[in-house]
Amino acid sequence: MCATCGCNSHDVLIGGKRPVRGIGAISFRKVQTPPDKTKHEHPPADTTTRVIQVERDLLARNDTFAEANRRLLNERGVFALNLVSSPGSGKTTLLVKSIAMLQGKLPLAVIEGDQQTENDAARIRAAGAPAIQINTGRGCHLDAQMTGQAMTQLDLADDSLLLIENVGNLVCPAAFDLGEAHKVVILSVTEGEDKPLKYPDMFRAADLMLLNKCDLLPYLEFDAELAITYAHRINPQLKVMRISAVSGEGMDEWLNWIEAGSRKAIAAK
């Protein structure tokens, strides 16, 4: 919960640099003169107040940026996926494996989201793909504006694949559209089967669930069928694949799904 993790956008870094905040960017501007508390608590009788009808949605700002990203991605035939999970479910490992297996088949780039460090972007670059790291600081999710700025810096190729690794968090990223074609939620078998019930928003927002670390199933009590039943209780349409980013099990199905999506994105340009 951001109320406890202090989610906000103060110290965001994109590619190690402080991002430009354009017109209408999230601002933390303080008023010039601090308000006079005494005056506020005891307003003079002649103060005129009026009611302003605002009627504006709180997520509308993010949605505007997300739509701009989506338009750009669509125009260029870029198939974008937003990978979400708890920390440690295997997002970066999966990306590294996918990059190796897609080598020479589909050009791709990666946006890495973490609160701190360039480590994951470095792992992606070592695997042979261009990557940009967004450090959200205390922020617990990527938003569409920072994603758009990272997209610009990445210099995306037409007809390519964009993989976005969101900040490890099953709560907040569910509410923030980045302009992606699909959210892909990764659940690993070292977590609880009931995670879909505990974090329903994320499993509802996703179109595909990857059940990762299936190579460990023989050593664990984890009931894969039960986890999938719970996920379908939250989202009956959710597509599910059992994979292991380490042994490679199920990777073909996942990469075929990506390649089919990419072909569709290119055809729809």
Place this chain on the structure above:
Amino acid sequence: MHEMSLAESVLQIIEESAQAQNFQRVRTVVLEIGRLSSVEPDAMRFCFDSVMRDTLADGAELQIIETPGTGRCLSCGTEVEMLEKYGLCPYCDSPHLQITAGNLMRVKDLVVE
């Protein structure tokens, strides 16, 4: 969930309205929070106070209107009241419920001077 960044969106909407409508101080902020929006009114109050500090809405009163959740069962077509975002249709036990109201959060009105 993420009440802190939502409170920041509230501030942003207030600042944009202040420019468009020419006001300097905000006395009251009326927020509409849908019952199914996953926002905790108490967490929102807490974040609201800290985000508004030293801004044109410092000390403003926060009024929260909680709007009820409704949905339609895609299996049997019945309109149902939804107390939670996920559940089974009370008439046919189907999990295919489509939310029709109560999942939005918005700034409704401001009382300004």
